[in-house]
Amino acid sequence: MNSTHRNLPSIADRILFHLQKSLINLRQLQQVQAQILTNSSLQTNSLITHFLSSCARSRKLDYASHFLHNLRDPTSSSWNSMIKLSVESGSGQEFMGFYQKMLLDNVKPDAMTFSSILRGCVTFSKISLGEAVHGLILKMGFVFDMFLQTGLLDFYGKAGDLTSAKQVFDEMPQRDVVANNAMIAVLSKCGHVTDAHNLFEKMPERNSASWNCMITCYCKLDDICSARTIFDKNPVKDVVSWNAMIDGYCKSGQIETARELFNRMGSAKNSVTWNTMIAGYVQCREFAKAVLMFQQMQVENVKPTEVTMVSLLSACAHLGALDMGRWIHAYIRHHNLKIDVVLGNALIDMYYKCGSIETALEVFHGLSRKNVYCWNSIITGLGMHGHGKEAIDAFLKMEEEMIRPDGVTFVGLLSGCSHSGLVSEGRQYFSQMIGVYGVEPGIEHYGCMVDLLGRAGFLEDALKLIETMPIKPNSIVWGSLLRACRVHRDTKLSEQVTQRLLELEPHDGGNYVFLSNVYASVNRWNDVEICRRMMTEKGVRKTPGCSSIEVNNVVHEFVVGDTSHPRFAQINAFLDEIVKELRDHGHEPDTASVLHDIDDEEKENAVRYHSEKIAIAFGLMSIRQGPIRVVKNLRVCRDCHEATKLIAKLFRREIIVRDRNRFHHFRDGFCSCKDYW
DNA sequence: GTAGGGTTAG
Numbered sequence: 001m002n003s004t005h006r007n008l009p010s011i012a013d014r015i016l017f018h019l020q021k022s023l024i025n026l027r028q029l030q031q032v033q034a035q036i037l038t039n040s041s042l043q044t045n046s047l048i049t050h051f052l053s054s055c056a057r058s059r060k061l062d063y064a065s066h067f068l069h070n071l072r073d074p075t076s077s078s079w080n081s082m083i084k085l086s087v088e089s090g091s092g093q094e095f096m097g098f099y100q101k102m103l104l105d106n107v108k109p110d111a112m113t114f115s116s117i118l119r120g121c122v123t124f125s126k127i128s129l130g131e132a133v134h135g136l137i138l139k140m141g142f143v144f145d146m147f148l149q150t151g152l153l154d155f156y157g158k159a160g161d162l163t164s165a166k167q168v169f170d171e172m173p174q175r176d177v178v179a180n181n182a183m184i185a186v187l188s189k190c191g192h193v194t195d196a197h198n199l200f201e202k203m204p205e206r207n208s209a210s211w212n213c214m215i216t217c218y219c220k221l222d223d224i225c226s227a228r229t230i231f232d233k234n235p236v237k238d239v240v241s242w243n244a245m246i247d248g249y250c251k252s253g254q255i256e257t258a259r260e261l262f263n264r265m266g267s268a269k270n271s272v273t274w275n276t277m278i279a280g281y282v283q284c285r286e287f288a289k290a291v292l293m294f295q296q297m298q299v300e301n302v303k304p305t306e307v308t309m310v311s312l313l314s315a316c317a318h319l320g321a322l323d324m325g326r327w328i329h330a331y332i333r334h335h336n337l338k339i340d341v342v343l344g345n346a347l348i349d350m351y352y353k354c355g356s357i358e359t360a361l362e363v364f365h366g367l368s369r370k371n372v373y374c375w376n377s378i379i380t381g382l383g384m385h386g387h388g389k390e391a392i393d394a395f396l397k398m399e400e401e402m403i404r405p406d407g408v409t410f411v412g413l414l415s416g417c418s419h420s421g422l423v424s425e426g427r428q429y430f431s432q433m434i435g436v437y438g439v440e441p442g443i444e445h446y447g448c449m450v451d452l453l454g455r456a457g458f459l460e461d462a463l464k465l466i467e468t469m470p471i472k473p474n475s476i477v478w479g480s481l482l483r484a485c486r487v488h489r490d491t492k493l494s495e496q497v498t499q500r501l502l503e504l505e506p507h508d509g510g511n512y513v514f515l516s517n518v519y520a521s522v523n524r525w526n527d528v529e530i531c532r533r534m535m536t537e538k539g540v541r542k543t544p545g546c547s548s549i550e551v552n553n554v555v556h557e558f559v560v561g562d563t564s565h566p567r568f569a570q571i572n573a574f575l576d577e578i579v580k581e582l583r584d585h586g587h588e589p590d591t592a593s594v595l596h597d598i599d600d601e602e603k604e605n606a607v608r609y610h611s612e613k614i615a616i617a618f619g620l621m622s623i624r625q626g627p628i629r630v631v632k633n634l635r636v637c638r639d640c641h642e643a644t645k646l647i648a649k650l651f652r653r654e655i656i657v658r659d660r661n662r663f664h665h666f667r668d669g670f671c672s673c674k675d676y677w
Numbered sequence: 678g679t680a681g682g683g684t685t686a687g
Contacts, residue, residue, distance in 0.1 A: 181678070209678040216678070243679040275680040282681090310681035345682045376683050383685095411684040418686085447686035454686095479687030635687090661685085 011035070012042055019050040029058060033067055040072045049081045056085040059338070061094055065101060074105055080112045087120040093369075095120040096129070111142045118151040122158045130155045146172065150179045157186035177205050181213055188217030208236040212244050219248030239265075243272050250280025271302055279311040287315040288555065291324070306337050313346040320631030320658055321550045322354035329363075339366075345373045352381030355629050355656040355663055370401070376408045383416020384662045386672045391416035392425060405437055407445070414448035418455055419662060419673070426452045447477050454484025459493055475501060547611035547632045551622045558614045567618070575617040578647065587646050610640050612657060620651055627654040635659050645669050 015032055018024065024032075032051060036042045048071070055064035068074055068082055079102040086095040099117060102109065114137050121130035134152060142148070149172050156165035165186045172179060180203050187196035196217050200210060211234040218227035231237070231245045242265055249258035262269070262277050274297045281290035294312055297304065304312075309328055316325035329347060332339065339347070344367045351360035364370070364378045375398040382391035395413050398405060405413075410433060417426030430449050433439045446469045453462035462481050466473050478501045485494040516531040546559045556565065565571065612632050619628035636644075636659045648655045649669035657664045665672035 185678075207678090212678040214678095238678095240679045245679090247679065270679095272680050277680090279680060305680085307681045314682075342682045349683065371682095373683050380684060406683095408684045411686095415685050444685050448684095449686095451686050474686090476686045481686095483687060 011039075012044070012047060015042070015047060016050060019047075019054045024054050024058060026058065026060070029054060029060065029063060033063065037067065037070050043071055043073070045075070045077055048078050052078070052081050052085055056089040059089065061086055061089070065098060069101070069105065074107055076102075076107050076110050076113060079105070079107050080110070080116055083113060083120070084116040087116060087123055095124075111137075111145060111148050114142070115148050115151045118148075118155045122151075122154050125158065127159045130159065144171075146174065146176060146179060150182050153179065153182040153186060157182065157189050160190060162186065162190045162192070177203065177207050177210065181207075181209050184210065184213045184217070188213065188220065191221070193217055193221055193223075208234075208238050208241065211236065212238075212240050215241060215244045215248065219244065219251065222252055224248055224252050224254065239268055239270050239273065242268065243270075243276050246273065247276045247280070250276065250283060253284060255280055255284045255286065269302070271305055271308070274302055275305065275307045275311065278308060278315075282311045282314050282318075285318070287318045288557070290315040291319075291321075291555075304331075306332075306340070306343050309337060310343055310346040313343075313350040317346075317350040317353040319550075319555050320354050320548055320629060321555050322351075322356060322629060323550050323553050324555070325350040325354055327553065341367070341369055341371045341374060344370075345377055348374060348377045348381065352377065352384065353658065354631075355627075355658060357381055357385045357387070370403070372403055372406055372409065375403055376406070376412055379409060379416065380412030383412055383419055386419055386663070386665075388416045388420025388422045388425075391420075392422070392429075395429075405439060407439055407442055410437075410439060410441070411444050411448060414445060414452060418448060418452035421456055423452060423456045423458070443471050443474055443477065446471060446473070447480055450477050450480040451484070454481050455487070457484075457488050459484060459488060459490055463493070463497075473504070475504065478504065545611045545632065545634050547615035547630050549615040549619045549628070549630050551619070556615070556618060558611045558618070560611050565618075567621075571614060571618050571621065574621055575613060578613075578617055578620075581650060582643055582646055585646060585650065587643060610637060612636060612640050613643065616644065616647060616655060619655075620647075620653065627656050629656045629658075631658045633660065635661060636664065641671065641675070645671055 015035060018028060018032060032054075036047060036051060051067065052064045055061060055067070064082055064085070068078055071078065079098065082098045083095050083102075086098055095117065099109070099113070102113070114133055117133055118130060120126065121133065134155075137144070137148070144152075149168055152168045153165055156162075156168065165183070169175070169179070169183050169186075175183075180199065184196045184199055187193070187199065197214065200206070200214050203210060211230060214230045215227045215234075218224070218230065227245065227248050231241060234241055242261060246258045246261050249255070249261065258277065258280055262273065265273060274293070278290050278293045278297070281287070281293060290311060294304070294308065297308070309332055312328055313325060316322070316328065325347075328350075331337075332343070332347075337343070344363060347363045348360045351357070351363060360378065360381050364374060367374060375394065379391050379394050379398070382388075382394060391413060395405070395409065398409070410429070413429055414426050417423070417429070426449065430441065430445065433441050433445065446465065449465055450462045453459075453465065459481070462484060466477060466481060469477075478497055482494060482497045482501070485491075485497060516528045519525070519527040519531060544560045546557060548555050548557045550556070558565065612630055615630045615632075616628060619630065636657060641664070644655055644657065644664070644666050646669065647653075648666035652668075655666040657666065662673065
C-alpha cells in the first residue's frame with residue numbers, strides 16, 4: 001500500500017469538513033472541485049452530494065452541473081441530488097435542464113428522479129409537466145412506492161385536481177401519516193373541509209403536521225373558531241402550529257388576537273413567526289407597526305430573510321418611506337439576500353411609489369429574470385409619473401420578451417396613456433386587447449378609457465363608450481365622466497350624468513360626493529349643504545386626510561385635526577409665515593371651494609390647514625437639501641395644489657407629492673400633472 | 678405542515 005492510499009480518508013474528511021461549512025467561497029469551491037475530479041477515489045456519493053449542496057448554497061448551480069459532467073462514473077443518485085437541489089434553491093428554470101443533461105449523460109432516471117421532478121412541478125406550478133411526468137412513470141413501469149405516490153398526491157393537490165389525487169390515494173396499498181397528511185392538504189385546498197376533517201379523525205396516527213394541516217385548512221376557509229379549537233386541542237403544538245394560527249388571525253383581520261398569541265410565544269418564536277406578524281401588519285394596513293415589529297426583531301437578534309424584506313418594502317411603499325426603503329435595499333445587498341422576482345418586484349414597487357422612478361428602473365434593468373409582475377410594476381410606475389411614452393415602450397419590450405400581458409398590464413398602460421394625454425395610443429391598445437393580446441377588458445379598463453377620453457375633452461366619445469360597453473357601468477366609470485365634465489365645464493352633460501348615476505346606484509355613498517361636486521361647480525351651495533347632510537345621515541364614511549413625510553429615517557404622519565406632533569407649535573407658526581408669503585405673491589386661498597368642496601372625501605376644513613400643507617411646512621423646516629417628498633392618502637385638493645406650485649417656486653425646492661392616484665412633481669411654479677388630476 | 682409581490686377610474 002502506498003502512502004497516498006493511506007492518506008485518502010483524511011483528504012476526504014478534510015474536504016467534507018470544508019464543504020460542511022455554511023459559507024464557502026468560490027476559490028475554495030473550485031479547489032475542491034479540482035481535487036475530486038482528479039482523484040476518482042474521492043468520487044463517493046457522500047462527497048459528491050456535499051459538493052453539490054455547497055454549490056447550491058453558493059448559488060453556483062452551473063459549477064455543479066459542470067462537475068457532474070466530468071465525473072468518471074456519474075450515477076443516477078448524483079443527478080437526483082442535482083435535480084433536488086435545483087428545485088430547492090433554483091428558480092424553476094433549471095431543474096428540467098438537469099434532467100435533460102442526465103439523459104444526455106446516459107444515466108437512467110429512477111423513481112427518485114421523478115419524485116424530485118414532481119416536487120419541482122409542485123414548487124414552480126408546472127402543471128402540464130407534472131401530468132406528463134405521471135404518464136412517463138406509468139410508461140416506464142416503475143413500481144410506485146409510497147414516496148412517489150405521496151409526491152403525486154402533492155402534485156395533484158397543487159394542480160387542484162381532486163379527482164386524480166383521490167385516484168392516487170385510493171390506489172395506495174398502504175398509507176403512512178405523511179400520505180394521509182398530503183391527502184388532507186389536497187382536500188383542504190379544494191375546499192372539502194368536512195372530508196379533510198373525517199380523514200383526520202380516522203387516521204390511526206397523527207403527527208404535528210396533521211394537526212397543523214387542519215389549522216390551516218380552517219384558516220383558509222376563514223373559520224377561525226374551528227381552527228382555534230384544533231389549535232387548543234393539539235397535544236403536540238410546535239412553532240408551526242403557532243405560526244399557522246397567528247397567520248390565520250392576521251388574514252382574518254384579527255391582528256390584535258394574532259399579536260396576543262405572538263406575545264405568548266416568548267422565546268419559542270422563529271423567523272417565520274416574525275415574518276408572519278410583519279406581513280400581518282402590512283395586510284391590515286398598519287404599516288408603521290410593521291416597521292416597529294421589524295425593529296423589535298432586530299433587537300431580539302432574529303435574522304431577517306427575503307420574506308421579511310418583501311413585507312417591509314411593501315410597508316415603505318405605502319408609507320412613502322424612501323429613506324427606509326433605501327436602507328433596506330442596502331441591507332439586502334450587504335447581506336447577500338437573493339433578489340428574486342418577488343423581492344425585485346417589491347423593490348421596484350417601493351421605489352416608484354416613493355417617487356424615485358429612476359431607481360425603480362435601475363432595479364428593473366438589473367433583474368436577470370422578470371415576470372409579468374415586474375413588467376406591470378414598471379409600466380404602471382412610468383405611467384403614474386407621467387412618462388406615458390416610456391410606459392408604452394416598456395410594454396412593447398415586454399412583448400418582445402414574450403411575457404404575456406394581463407389585465408393589470410393594461411390598467412397600467414391605459415392609465416399611463418391617460419395621464420400623458422396619449423389618446424390615440426390608448427385607443428389603439430384598448431381596441432387590440434382581445435384580438436391581439438387575448439385579454440378581456442374588464443370594468444377597470446373601460447374606466448381607464450372613459451378617463452382617457454374625458455380628460456382629453458372627448459366627452460361625447462366617452463359617453464358613447466359607457467352606453468355601449470358590455471359591462472354594466474359602475475359609479476366609478478360614471479364618476480370619471482363626471483369629473484371630465486367638470487374640468488371641461490360641460491354643466492349640461494354633468495347633470496345628465498349625475499341623473500344616471502343616482503338612478504343606477506342610489507345608495508352608493510360615493511354618488512353623494514359626485515352630486516355635491518356638480519352643485520359646487522354651479523355654485524348651488526345650498527344643495528351642496530343638503531348633500532352633505534344626507535351623507536351624514538346615511539353614515540357615509542369618509543377617510544380622514546393624512547399626509548406623511550420622512551425625515552432622517554423617521555416617518556412623520558399628520559392626520560387632520562391631530563396636533564400631537566411634538567413640534568406642532570413651531571410648524572404652525574412657520575405655516576403662518578408661508579401663508580402670509582403666499583398671499584403677498586397673489587395666492588388667494590380658495591376658501592369657497594375649501595368650505596364646500598368635499599371632492600376629497602374629507603372635511604379638512606374643520607381645521608385650519610390641510611395635512612399636506614403641514615407636512616410640506618415640516619419638510620421645509622427639517623430637510624435642508626433635495627426634494628421634499630410627501631405622501632397623501634387622498635387626492636390633493638385644488639387649493640393645496642395651487643399653493644404647492646407657488647411654494648415650490650418661492651422656496652426653490654422640488655416638492656414631490658404622491659396622492660391617491662399619481663405623482664405630482666412641483667417645480668418652479670408648475671406641476672407635472674399639468675393641473676389635471 | 679407555517680411567512681413574501683403588481684393596478685385603474687370618483
